[in-house]
Each structure stands twice: as C-alpha cells, then as structure tokens.
Amino acid sequence: MQSWFETTEAIGAGARGDEPRESCGIFGVFNVPDAAAVIHRGLFALQHRGQEGAGIVVSDGEHIRSIKGVGLLNEVIAAHRGVKLPGAIGIGHVRYSTTGSSKPQNVQPLVVECADGLWAVAHNGNLTNARGLRLSYQEAGAIFQTSTDSEILVHLLADPMFRTRPRRVERALAEMKGSFSYLLLTPKQVMAARDPLGFRPLSIGRLGDGYVFASETCALDQTGAEHIRDVLPGELVVVDAQGIRSSTFCEPVQGGLGQCIFELIYFARPDSTVFGQSVHEVRMKLGRRLAQEAAVPGDIVIPVPDSGMSAALGYSQASGIPLEYGYIRNHYVGRTFIMPDSVMRSGGVDMKLSVVPNVVRGKRVIVVDDSIVRGTTARRRVRGLRTAGAKEVHMRISCPPIRHPCFFGIDFPSRDELVAADRSPAEVAKFVEADSVGYLTIEGLLASISQPDTYCTGCFMGRYPCDTGSAHHKLALEASGRGKA
Ligand code: AMP
Numbered sequence: 439m440q441s442w443f444e445t446t447e448a449i450g451a452g453a454r455g456d457e458p459r460e461s462c463g464i465f466g467v468f469n470v471p472d473a474a475a476v477i478h479r480g481l482f483a484l485q486h487r488g489q490e491g492a493g494i495v496v497s498d499g500e501h502i503r504s505i506k507g508v509g510l511l512n513e514v515i516a517a518h519r520g521v522k523l524p525g526a527i528g529i530g531h532v533r534y535s536t537t538g539s540s541k542p543q544n545v546q547p548l549v550v551e552c553a554d555g556l557w558a559v560a561h562n563g564n565l566t567n568a569r570g571l572r573l574s575y576q577e578a579g580a581i582f583q584t585s586t587d588s589e590i591l592v593h594l595l596a597d598p599m600f601r602t603r604p605r606r607v608e609r610a611l612a613e614m615k616g617s618f619s620y621l622l623l624t625p626k627q628v629m630a631a632r633d634p635l636g637f638r639p640l641s642i643g644r645l646g647d648g649y650v651f652a653s654e655t656c657a658l659d660q661t662g663a664e665h666i667r668d669v670l671p672g673e674l675v676v677v678d679a680q681g682i683r684s685s686t687f688c689e690p691v692q693g694g695l696g697q698c699i700f701e702l703i704y705f706a707r708p709d710s711t712v713f714g715q716s717v718h719e720v721r722m723k724l725g726r727r728l729a730q731e732a733a734v735p736g737d738i739v740i741p742v743p744d745s746g747m748s749a750a751l752g753y754s755q756a757s758g759i760p761l762e763y764g765y766i767r768n769h770y771v772g773r774t775f776i777m778p779d780s781v782m783r784s785g786g787v788d789m790k791l792s793v794v795p796n797v798v799r800g801k802r803v804i805v806v807d808d809s810i811v812r813g814t815t816a817r818r819r820v821r822g823l824r825t826a827g828a829k830e831v832h833m834r835i836s837c838p839p840i841r842h843p844c845f846f847g848i849d850f851p852s853r854d855e856l857v858a859a860d861r862s863p864a865e866v867a868k869f870v871e872a873d874s875v876g877y878l879t880i881e882g883l884l885a886s887i888s889q890p891d892t893y894c895t896g897c898f899m900g901r902y903p904c905d906t907g908s909a910h911h912k913l914a915l916e917a918s919g920r921g922k923a
Contacts (some may be wrong), residue, residue: 461638461847462546462562463487465657466529466621468628468677469648471902473528474521476645476661481511481530483660484653486707487562488534491545495558497625498525502556506545526648527628529621531560534849535586535758544584547623552596557624561588562653563617563638565849565906571613577741579874591620607631608674608687615907618844619669621651627678634688635696635903637846637894639712649677654710665711671695696894696903700848701885703837704808704829708748715887718748722838723886724878725752725806732876733757733770734832740764742819745789749836750806757804764798764823765791791819798825805872806834811850813857814868824871833875835884838898845906850897 463484467473474496481492492514493506503523506513511532531546547560567569568587575593576582594600594610603609607622607629617637622629630651632640643650643663650663658665669675672688697713698705707854708718728749739759741750744767754761768790798898803823810816816833823831839858844850851858858866858877869874880898884890894904 450763450785454806461487461849462528462534463532463653463657464560464562464619464621464640464651465531465653466560466623466628466630466651467648468650469647470645470650473526474523476650477528477530478511478515478521479659480530480650480652480657483544483657483707484532485511487653488532490535490540491533491534491542492531493545494521494523494528494530494548494559495547495549495560495623496523496525496528497623499527499815501525502549502558502623502625502626504536504547504549504558504820506542506547508540508542508545512887527623527626529558529623529628529651531621532903537705537893541585542785544586546586547590547621548584548586548589548592550583550592551919552592552601554601555624557587557592557595557622558892559591560621561586561591561622562619562640562847563633564845565590565618566616566845566905567614568616569907576626579708587616590614591622591890605685605687607676608685611674615905617654617696627672627676629676631674632669634672635691635894636713636892637696639697639701639706640669641681641711642666642669642675649682651675654706654712656707656710657828659709665693694903695845695892696849697892699883699887699895700809700837700844700845700895700897703883707850708744713892719765720887721808722750722752722755724883725749725754726756727752727882727886728806728834728836728876728878729753729756731882732834732878734834734874734876735802736832737801738762738764738797739804740798742805742807743767743902745809746807746836747803749808753804753806753834753836759804762797763853764794764803765819766794769790791822793822793826794887795826798823801827802832803828804832804834806836808836809838809840810835810857810866810875812855813869816872820870820872830873831871833867833870833872835875835877838877838880839866842897842900844897845902846896848897 465480477494491508492511495504505518547558549558565587600606600610618633619638619640620631644656645663652875655665675684703718706712706717739754741747820831841859863875
C-alpha cells in the first residue's frame, strides 16, 4: 500500500529560548507503544538544546503523520491541541538555528516523499559542504523546501545514484562533511547515524521490547529507557522488524575524533552522560581545577544559574570559600524573551537572573560561570551585583577564553562577536566591568576529562579536526540567494 503523510504546521506563541542555546536535540523510538507520547517526554528533556521549533513524526507502520511548529515543544503541541499520532515508530526534533533562519518551513523533522516512499529526517549539527552539494542539486533542477543544511541528506537519498544502489544510506552519509547526528524514519524503520568525527552525541537506549535514540541520556532517563551504548562515530544503526543492526559508513579518521568539548562545558544537561562522561562530574572537576589555577580572595562563591552550578560547587569545595545563592533565576522569563540574537539576549538577562541583595552586600563575590562568549550578558550580571552592593566582583570561568568561531553547531560564528578574541583576561574584565576575570587553562580543561585527544577544541585553539568548509555563517544558504525556501 502506498504510504501517505499528514501534517499540520502550527506557529506557537513565537520562537523563543530564555538563554542562548544552539545546536539541536533529536529523539526517536522503535517499537514503543504510544510513540508520540514518549517522544514528547524525550524531547521535553532535550528542550535546552533548542527552543525555536519542534516537531514529532510518527509512523503506524504504513502511514506517517507529523506535527511541527515554531516555538517551544509544549506550545507547538498545545497549538495542535495535543499530540495524537498513532504508531510505535517515530522521531522528533527541537531546533536552534545554527543554519537557516527561524522559519516555520525549517522546523524538523523534515518529511519528504521519494520515489520509493516517505522519509523523515532530524539532524543535529552543521554540515560544512552543504552549500556546494545544494548548488549542484539546484543546478540539476532540484527544488529545496527549506534553507537548512539538513535537507541535503534527503536529496542524496532520493538521487538515483544512491537510491538504486546497495548501501544507499551509508553512501549518502559518507558524502556529508562536518558535524551530524541524524535520525531517519521510514514507515517501517528508524535509523541513527553519527558523523565520523563524532562531534555531536547520540545515545541508544532500550525501552521494553523497543529501542530509543536520544541526543542526551537525560532524555533516556526521562522516558524510563536504559542506556545501552552510544552510536559510534561513522556508524549507521538501523532498527526494524528484523531487529537492530549496525554498519560503518566511514572508517574512523586517523588521528582521533572531534567530539565537541563545549557539550561538556555548557551545552549538555548536567544529569546526562555525554561521550561516556558524566556532565556534572566533569563540570565539578573544571570548577575544582579553576579554583587552583585562578584563585582569588573572596567571601562567597556564587554560581550563575543554571550553567555555572556544577563548576561553582567544585570551585567552592576546592577553595573552601562558601557557596551561596547570589542569583535567583526566574523560570518564567523564557516566556517573554527569546530568539538567538544578541539584542534579545542582553534584553532578557536582567529579568532572568535577579540578585539576592542580602547575600552579596558588602561581600567580595566570586561569580562562577561556564563561559563568556560576547560578554554582554556577563556585564549585565556584574552590574547587577554592584547595584546590590557587592564590594568586589571576580568572574571565574570554567573554560579557556573562546577566541575562535565554531563551524560545527555551536553558535559563536564570528571572531568579531567574541569578547576574548583579541582581549587579554584583564581587558575582558574591563569590558564586563568586573574586578578580575580568571579562566581555566586549556591544560586544566584537558586534564579534567578522560581521553582529551578525542575532542574538538577549535573554539579555544583555532585548530579544527576537519575542514571548516563553507559553513561560515548561519544564514549562508540564504545569503547565497539560492537558499530561500
Ligand atoms: P555573554 O556574557 O553575553 O557572553 O554570555 C555568557 C553566558 O552565555 C554564559 O552564562 C554562558 O553560559 C552562555 N553561553 C554559552 N554558550 C553560548 C553561546 N554559544 N552564545 C551565547 N552565550 C552562550
């Protein structure tokens, strides 16, 4: 029987995210009753990975149905009056636009009809050769639905060069460069793949008689799935009625991997295990090391919630300086401010974090955060502490200065935007109006994680594990004038 596809696209209350977030979250299930509800729960645990759009696609074995929309997951679901998609197979996506703007048609999973049936794809990462591949398909007459790099894969899959030959999916995946964790869905299968350098995480879990795939293990825990292992770099895992099987589409590259160190520093949730390491434990270690490397006299250590929590705890334990809650986070601010641009970021901050005046008044405050990117948020926070009467404000950052752009999915695209690109820590301190700023050294960072040579440290060192290609700007596909959907 011919498969068919149903979708309704709803615009939620608006694209939003109370904090700069980047990259995306993906979640999929095979042979899990009420797949839609489980994907909803899984994606909800991954919402921190993207707040601009969300989508769920479910197959009942023959038919594929989806809901998608701009905004937070629950808004999208509310706009559809719940998620009623029958079936036990499905994939979902929460989106932050590292490529392509926040348009409804860019929301994933993308669903397409090829000559041999329906496919849905959900992508986390940034492809560095997307532009060239896209242009060559467009010149041959292909029409693109979106301005995201993620769509390239469906064109490769539909191309007779791949479609009619063995190992079609593996060969299509092998064409792509850059970072990708992909989930693919056909009416009867779910597939999961990770790029050969392993930039972005992707885990496999077991749930009852079925399988679950998730960007982070926190989503497995949330759905009651047991983490069995991660998808390996360069591996394609396929699950269908015949069971689960694996193949390699690209042999691991000589010289190691390119796992994103910033997943451990900031991006992943602390209750996840990412690249085989507990995110919380790594951040605690970073904080402890920071206390040794960048010690400063102070009366209290305060974390920037939520990103600086684990590192601040480590810093406090190692330094013996008491941890205090100097900032209180308003969890509802996210509902007013969003969009991944610096204006919105700086606009939202004062409302998001408020200072507890009695905690900081008259004190020498050591503020611990995971990173300084543009410095505008940090400055507002420092000002907030001074207004509340802090005597001194010392920022301690649990990673080295971010001096270089990321081409693989984290949103710091240009050196001009990075406050530390051409500034010393003392100059950064001046910029953010702190009494001092102290960073972790690259040696300290690498000493705090296991198998440090398997990580990409491009944002600190300016050396990347592979060609950075054409992905120089997140709107590159649109700026070419060819990518407008
Ligand atoms: P800022 O002072 O404006 O650079 O903002 C620093 C805050 O933004 C820190 O609390 C970081 O946790 C957070 N952050 C982390 N990654 C990013 C990013 N890619 N873009 C912007 N801000 C980020």
